[in-house]
Structure formats: C-alpha cells, structure tokens
Amino acid sequence: MSGGNVKTCIKVIILVFLLLTGVLFIYSSFLRPHEKPLNVMARSYFWKFRGEEDLKGWIMTHGLAHAEITEEGLTTKVTGFDPYLHSPEVEVIGERQRRILLRLRVEGNASALKIY
Helix, strand or coil: CCHHHHHHHHHHHHHHHHHHHHHHHHHHHHHCCCCCCCCCCCCCCCCCCCCHHHHCCCEEEECECCCEEECCEEECCECCCCCEEECCCCCCCCCCCCCCCCCCCCCCCCCCCCCC
16 A cells, blocks of 8 residues: 555544544434433422312313312312313423322222323
C-alpha cells in the first residue's frame, strides 16, 4: 500500500468511528428505549362533592340515574345494563406516571368494577 492509500484508509476509519460515536450518542441521549420512565411529580385531582356545583364535568353517560351529592359524596343508582360515567378531564402521562390511586365504593350485588 502506498502512503496516500494508508492516509485515505486512516481517514475512512476515523470518519466511521466518529459517525458510530455520534449515532451512539444520539441513541443514548434521546431515544433510550431500554430505560425506565423518569419519575415525575404526581398530579393530584381531588373532588370533595359538597354541593351541586361540584358535579360540574361529571356525566352519567349510560345506565345511571342523575347524580346527587350526599354526605358520602357523589352518589347515583344503576338504571340499566353496562353503567358508566365520565369524569372531568384529567391529564396523566402514562409513560411517566406509573401509579394511579382511586378511592371509591360500590354497594349492592356488583360482581365487578372496571376503571378505564
């Protein structure tokens, strides 16, 4: 190999090394698919249900009677098959917030409760 070919070969090796280093840097700095999500401050949503104004945003969508506020909180009765309701909008970043705590009670002969 002549001197010019050796220099060209070294330049190519250096360029490939720099290119691979750059790709690895970008991958490890921004993509990180293997890394667990970062913990973030939990965002709290709390409804006290002390008056009719606290029902704002709560929709008895299907199979539920009109909601009422009692000393136990928001109350309703099941009136049809597959009852469900909608709450006011909440913001949860699923990739970052790993836990959601709910407190609720179901009375009667319910065999299941699903949260979506």
